[in-house]
Amino acid sequence: xxxxxxxxxxxxxxxxxxxxxxxxxxxxxxxxxxxxxxxxxxxxxxxxxxxxxxxxxxxxxxxxxxxxxxxxxxxxxxxxxxxxxxxxxxxxxxxxxxxxxxxxxxxxxxxxxxxxxxxxxxxxxxxxxxxxxxxxxxxxxxxxxxxxxxxxxxxxxxxxxxxxxxxxxxxxxxxxxxxxxxxxxxxxxxxxxxxxxxxxxxxxxxxxxxxxx
Amino acid sequence: xxxxxxxxxxxxxxxxxxxxxxxxxxxxxxxxxxxxxxxxxxxxxxxxxxxxxxxxxxxxxxxxxxxxxxxxxxxxxxxxxxxxxxxxxxxxxxxxxxxxxxxxxxxxxxxxxxxxxxxxxxxxxxxxxxxxxxxxxxxxxxxxxxxxxxxxxxxxxxxxxxxxxx
Numbered sequence: 001x002x003x004x005x006x007x008x009x010x011x012x013x014x015x016x017x018x019x020x021x022x023x024x025x026x027x028x029x030x031x032x033x034x035x036x037x038x039x040x041x042x043x044x045x046x047x048x049x050x051x052x053x054x055x056x057x058x059x060x061x062x063x064x065x066x067x068x069x070x071x072x073x074x075x076x077x078x079x080x081x082x083x084x085x086x087x088x089x090x091x092x093x094x095x096x097x098x099x100x101x102x103x104x105x106x107x108x109x110x111x112x113x114x115x116x117x118x119x120x121x122x123x124x125x126x127x128x129x130x131x132x133x134x135x136x137x138x139x140x141x142x143x144x145x146x147x148x149x150x151x152x153x154x155x156x157x158x159x160x161x162x163x164x165x166x167x168x169x170x171x172x173x174x175x176x177x178x179x180x181x182x183x184x185x186x187x188x189x190x191x192x193x194x195x196x197x198x199x200x201x202x203x204x205x206x207x208x209x210x211x212x213x
Numbered sequence: 214x215x216x217x218x219x220x221x222x223x224x225x226x227x228x229x230x231x232x233x234x235x236x237x238x239x240x241x242x243x244x245x246x247x248x249x250x251x252x253x254x255x256x257x258x259x260x261x262x263x264x265x266x267x268x269x270x271x272x273x274x275x276x277x278x279x280x281x282x283x284x285x286x287x288x289x290x291x292x293x294x295x296x297x298x299x300x301x302x303x304x305x306x307x308x309x310x311x312x313x314x315x316x317x318x319x320x321x322x323x324x325x326x327x328x329x330x331x332x333x334x335x336x337x338x339x340x341x342x343x344x345x346x347x348x349x350x351x352x353x354x355x356x357x358x359x360x361x362x363x364x365x366x367x368x369x370x371x372x373x374x375x376x377x378x379x
Contacts, residue, residue, distance in 0.1 A: 003216040007223025012230065019234045031238045068220045075227045 001059065001197045007072045013192040014079035020185040021086025024094075025177050034085035037103050038092070042085035044110045045127075051114060052123035053199035055080070060197065080196070087189040090182045091134035094172065098142055102134055120198050127193065131186045139179040146173045242291075250291015254333075261297055262288045273300060274345060278308035292326075295334035295351075299341055302327035302354055306361075310378045314368075315361035324358045327351055347379035 022032040034042070049055040060073030088106060093099045113126050145161065236255070242248045253259040269284030281304045289297035305323030309316035330339050331351045339351035348354045357379065367373075 003219045004223070007220045008226060011223065011227035015227065015230050015234060019237070022238065029241075029243050031241055033238055066217070068217060068224065071224055072220050072227075075224065075231075079227070079231075 003069075003072075005195060006060070006069075006076060006197070010076045010192060010195055011072075011079050013188060013195065014076070014083035017083035017185055017189045017192065018079065018086045020181055020188075021083070021090040023178075023181055023185075025175050025181070026172070032089060034082075034089045035092075038085040038088040041088045041103075041106050041110065042081055044107070044114070045084050045088075046081060048110060048114050048123060049080075049193070049196070050199070052118055052120050054120045054123055054193060055196045056199035059199075076196075080192070083189055083192065087131065087186060090185050091131050091138060093138050093142055094174075098137070102137060106130070106134070124190070124193060128190055131190065135182060135186060139174065139182060143174060143179070148173075246290040247292065250289075250293045254291065254293040259291065259293050261294045264288075266297060269297075269300065273304055276307070278304040292329055293333055295330045295339045296341060298326045298330035298333065299339055299351060299354065302330060302351075302358065303346065303348070306354065306358055307378060310361070312374055312376070317362060320358050320361045324355065324362065327355045327358060331355065 019031075022030075022034065024030045024032055046055070050057060057073075057077065060076055061070050062073075065073070092102050092106075109126075109130050113123060113130075118126060145158070233252075236251070237248070240247075240251055242251055250259055265284050265288035269281045269288055272278070272281035272284055282301055285297050285301050285304070288294075292298060302323040305319045305326060309319030309323065331337050334351065341349050343349065348357060
């Protein structure tokens with residue numbers, strides 16, 4: 001990994017994700033800090049990245065590196081942590097039952113991926129699916145369900161749906177710009193993960209060597 | 214360029230960017246003018262447009278409060294100047310004041326403005342040296358705006374009709 005990537009490209013990429021992940025545009029512009037659960041998920045995801053070899057902390061911070069290089073590495077690790085928390089913040093619905101369900105789904109998916117011990121490429125593909133699905137749920141499905149209905153029939157269906165779910169699924173309808181910002185943020189985040197220094201080995205190869213032994 | 218130089222530059226850029234992000238999340242600016250004004254105020258480089266401020270003051274003295282607020286907004290686009298925000302709050306108070314009831318929207322806007330004035334004043338103390346005003350401190354104006362927004366038994370006191378605008 002080049003010094004420019006480690007010292008400039010990675011911190012700027014992840015800090016930008018940290019900045020945009022909490023951006024909510026309505027009548028006012030609000031910047032929401034990550035909720036506590038997003039921080040928990042962020043720790044889990046960092047552990048997963050290290051385990052699957054997508055992030056090699058020893059290539060960022062090590063006694064054999066200079067102090068300046070270690071500081072750069074520390075900045076990258078902290079920026080990845082904040083960006084991850086804000087990526088979860090961006091992909092999670094803002095309120096109600098969907099927020100709880102999506103948070104639980106994130107937790108289960110991360111635990112499942114960790115238990116599966118995938119290699120780097122598979123773990124990154126899995127994250128693409130996880131964040132992509134959450135994005136679709138929040139900005140496509142829930143947004144469509146929460147939009148004011150146009151026709152009488154649609155309105156009746158929507159009222160019936162709200163009645164069945166006790167109104168716990170409908171959300172404040174986000175402005176379209178929020179969806180575009182969240183999409184860009186999540187793509188930037190995944191792009192940043194690809195740029196991280198990978199580890200030298202993967203759990204899959206360990207498993208193979210164990211079975212051979 | 215040597216690696217050490219790149220690393221040092223990167224560290225400075227990353228720390229500056231992280232500080233900016235922390236500042237933005239703490240201050241929650243609403244537009245680019247507030248971002249620019251807030252950043253320049255933090256290094257002491259923010260200046261109010263004196264001509265627009267004088268225009269606003271002129272409108273304010275003539276009782277053209279909406280025009281005054283418009284001029285004050287031009288003078289202090291980032292809402293960083295305590296004195297300008299004090300006058301914005303005062304214009305909301307004077308326009309929204311009524312013998313029977315206060316205009317809630319204007320008083321709320323005024324309260325937000327006086328809170329900004331107090332927040333930006335050194336030590337949280339704002340005193341305006343203007344003989345035309347009956348309330349010259351941010352604390353008095355804030356108390357008056359809060360009283361106007363309060364809903365209690367005193368709202369039904371007939372003596373309220375005798376009070377006057379300050």
